[in-house]
Amino acid sequence: MTTRADPVSPGDASADRSWTVRIRSRVVGLVPEGQWLPGRQPVYVASWIYVFGVLTLASLAVVIVTGGALSLGGVAWYHVSSLGLFVNSLHLWSVELFFAFMVIHLWGKFWMAAWRGGRALTWMTGVVLFVASIGTAFTGYLSQTNFDAQWIAAEAKDGLDAVGIGAFFNVLNPGQMLLWHVVLLPFAVGLITVMHIILVRRHGVVPPIDADSPIEKEE
Amino acid sequence: MSALSFVTDQAGQYVHWGVVLISVTNLLIIVAMVLVFFLALILPFGSKQDRETAQERDRQ
Numbered sequence: 001m002t003t004r005a006d007p008v009s010p011g012d013a014s015a016d017r018s019w020t021v022r023i024r025s026r027v028v029g030l031v032p033e034g035q036w037l038p039g040r041q042p043v044y045v046a047s048w049i050y051v052f053g054v055l056t057l058a059s060l061a062v063v064i065v066t067g068g069a070l071s072l073g074g075v076a077w078y079h080v081s082s083l084g085l086f087v088n089s090l091h092l093w094s095v096e097l098f099f100a101f102m103v104i105h106l107w108g109k110f111w112m113a114a115w116r117g118g119r120a121l122t123w124m125t126g127v128v129l130f131v132a133s134i135g136t137a138f139t140g141y142l143s144q145t146n147f148d149a150q151w152i153a154a155e156a157k158d159g160l161d162a163v164g165i166g167a168f169f170n171v172l173n174p175g176q177m178l179l180w181h182v183v184l185l186p187f188a189v190g191l192i193t194v195m196h197i198i199l200v201r202r203h204g205v206v207p208p209i210d211a212d213s214p215i216e217k218e219e
Numbered sequence: 220m221s222a223l224s225f226v227t228d229q230a231g232q233y234v235h236w237g238v239v240l241i242s243v244t245n246l247l248i249i250v251a252m253v254l255v256f257f258l259a260l261i262l263p264f265g266s267k268q269d270r271e272t273a274q275e276r277d278r279q
Binding site: 049103108 | 248252255256258259260262264265269270273276
């Protein structure tokens, strides 16, 4: 029989200094209690314009799942078989919707000046996420393994050489572009998305400019 | 000639206005996005009763 050992007595100072406790406190303190998945939102959130952030997130989930399926099947599968072509199309169209929703989300947040009330980092992570997403989509177009991909690569080569990054980011190297597309950039997009969501939950949804925010009143 | 090759043979139609050169397809997508943006601002969200209940809750 095993029992749960608790060698540290409550209030023990050494336990408070341990790295596990420090990490736990940090993670728990990232977002105020009850705000990870809140059951209620202020009345001004009852508008369709507040829906586009989560629509972007839903599209990203479809992009990741279909991208995983394409990786499992491989190039020959998604260029030849009916199911492969269908999943390939799902991947493309979920990306199209991802960008459309993200840009409408961006317009909404820009016109409501969403960086107000200590939300500058939320805005900036969104900006970086937008740029990282463009890079991911770009390397995706380069990884289509068709004439379209070759044409885009040839056109992009001069431009990227001209800005000085062509030596280590070579669009004419399909292996490098594919690995950027399926490993490095999705990791960056995923990580920044998590940071963005944590910041939104930490600071709350930005109120409209003419609305009274209880948080800003306190500040 | 199949319908697919007919489509792929087309160079596409472009709108050329001063320094602006954009394909009709891209222009229509941007117009649709702007339309969705404005509809999101003006269309009511949820039922009238839901909104009244939420306003009442926020007043308390």
